[in-house]
Amino acid sequence: MNESLWYRLRYQALPWVVAIGLHVLIGALLILGTSLHGANSHDMPGRGNEHQPIQAVVVNSADYKAAEDSLKKAQQAKEAHASELKRQAEEAQKARRKAERELAQLKKQRQSTATDVASQQKTLQDQSKQLQNLKAQADKMAQERKAYQDKIAKLKAEAEKAQQAQAAEKARLEKAKKAAEDARKAQVQAQAQAEQEAAIKKARGNWVAAISRKVIANWIRPPSAKPGLDCYVKITQLPSGQVVSAKMQQCNGNSVVKQSIITAILKASPLPTPEDPQAFSRQITFEFTPDQ
DSSP states (O other): OHHHHHHHHHHTTHHOOOOOOOOHHHHHHHHHHHHHHHHHHHHTTTTTSSSOOOOOOOOOOOHHHHHHHHHHHHHHHHHHHHHHHHHHHHHHHHHHHHHHHHHHHHHHHHHHHHHHHHHHHHHHHHHHHHHHHHHHHHHHHHHHHHHHHHHHHHHHHHHHHHHHHHHHHHHHHHHHHHHHHHHHHHHHHHHHHHHHHHHHHHHHHHHHHHHHHHHHHTOOOOTTTTTOOOOEEEEEEETTTOEEEEEEESSSSHHHHHHHHHHHHHHSOOOOSSSSGGGOSSSEEEETTTTT
């Protein structure tokens, strides 16, 4: 708005300002001419200042012509300004018509846009409904999936429980089987050990009897030996049967008889060895009964 006001003051008021300036200039020239004429009258001899007639003002033709040219220029400038204003008005009219056409186009576009917006809104509403339906379906599927997962978890827990029970039963059966097997092995081992001990005992009995026979075979009966002689002798020997020592434990004979038995043992060395090496013992005590 300030630019429009400045434009009007600049181009519309300029001719008037020029015209007023020219009139002021002409008035100033007239006054200056009158003053010069009055000064010349005072200088003339024999004339006074009283009752002086009004003198005509002489205007310089060059000044007048310049003023007239200025007025013409001002008029031309005014006409040019009016023409410029007319041109600007026409351009403004064209611009207004163009703006009206563009406004109409914009209104049309706006209507089209409003139609498009309405269509898009309807599309969005339809999509929103579809989205809600899909969400409802997704929620339903999620619930069904959760129920299915819960069912699977329950079946899995039952299967694990059954598997644990089966494993416990299997462990119990294996434990019972192992206990039975251990018992059978223990029985077999005990039986084998008993049989082995019996065999060793039998082998040792045979071995001791063999030693007793060999000692009796090497014994020289003294005259003081009474019938029914019964003596127990402890022998220490090597695995080869070599006698290391012989000591009388108990005997119903006198010292001569006892010494004769020790002499017979030493004479019988090396003593017989057992058929089963497990029956061997470094120290044995055997019963010497020559009369049986």
